[in-house]
Amino acid sequence: MFFAVISILPEMFSAIKDFGVVGRAVKNEQVVIHVINPRDFTTDNYRRIDERPFGGGPGMVMMAEPLEKAIMHAQDLAKQAGCDIQNGQCPVVYLSPQGETLSEPLVANMPSLDGMILLCGRYEGIDERLIARYVDKEISIGDYVLTGGELPAMVLMDSVIRRLPKVMGDDLSAEQDSFVDGLLDCPHYTKPLEFHGEAVPPVLLSGHHANIAKWRFLEQVKRTKARRPELWEDFQPSKQQAKWLKDLED
Numbered sequence: 001m002f003f004a005v006i007s008i009l010p011e012m013f014s015a016i017k018d019f020g021v022v023g024r025a026v027k028n029e030q031v032v033i034h035v036i037n038p039r040d041f042t043t044d045n046y047r048r049i050d051e052r053p054f055g056g057g058p059g060m061v062m063m064a065e066p067l068e069k070a071i072m073h074a075q076d077l078a079k080q081a082g083c084d085i086q087n088g089q090c091p092v093v094y095l096s097p098q099g100e101t102l103s104e105p106l107v108a109n110m111p112s113l114d115g116m117i118l119l120c121g122r123y124e125g126i127d128e129r130l131i132a133r134y135v136d137k138e139i140s141i142g143d144y145v146l147t148g149g150e151l152p153a154m155v156l157m158d159s160v161i162r163r164l165p166k167v168m169g170d171d172l173s174a175e176q177d178s179f180v181d182g183l184l185d186c187p188h189y190t191k192p193l194e195f196h197g198e199a200v201p202p203v204l205l206s207g208h209h210a211n212i213a214k215w216r217f218l219e220q221v222k223r224t225k226a227r228r229p230e231l232w233e234d235f236q237p238s239k240q241q242a243k244w245l246k247d248l249e250d
């Protein structure tokens, strides 16, 4: 999968490119992450990418032209990477508090894309005319304001890349994640058998896989009911899960 991120702080992306599961996916060329600095597309001696806002007010606004050139360069890279692009363009996503909130359903169908271009703002934001002309989708990682779109871009990339086939050590773990089945995750345990006198739930040591699967599901239900009742409201149990729930009521 192809990613191009546009940011005036390109070094930040080593945090995702050089470490962990995503770093390994990059090394294995399962995913490509290009980082493009709009400053490289400026024409003045000061490499200006921001200016005072029209209408006054605090701070600076990112100018449209360097970003436009950076996006066009990213589209070229996407084409060279063989992105099978609908209507000739790789989707451009702008990370901002004004966007649609990132959620598992929104992430779920992103891995099917060939690529994405992520636009990271700084200062007070980006000239609206650039957004109107080039941004296909605004996405927010939550209702809070950050100093830049870089961390949200890394959150988005991580959530998508971990779902690519063969990226997670055991694909099943991606399926069993919280939210994938609409519930919060169950508790997890590992060695040592005792921790400050706290033992491990015996069923997990039983080797009885059906009982273990049932226990884990019922723990997900308990936790979701307690912490996220609104998720529980929308939960649609599978046939097997409905049977386990019935046992719970009996």
Ligand SMILES: NC(=O)c1ccc(NC2CCCC2)nc1
Pocket: 095, 096, 097, 121, 122, 123, 124, 125, 126, 139, 140, 141, 142, 143, 144, 145, 146, 147, 148, 149, 152
């Ligand atoms: N909740 C978010 O996903 C989010 C994204 C970007 C941002 N700040 C950026 C947006 C334009 C200038 C700084 N803050 C918050």
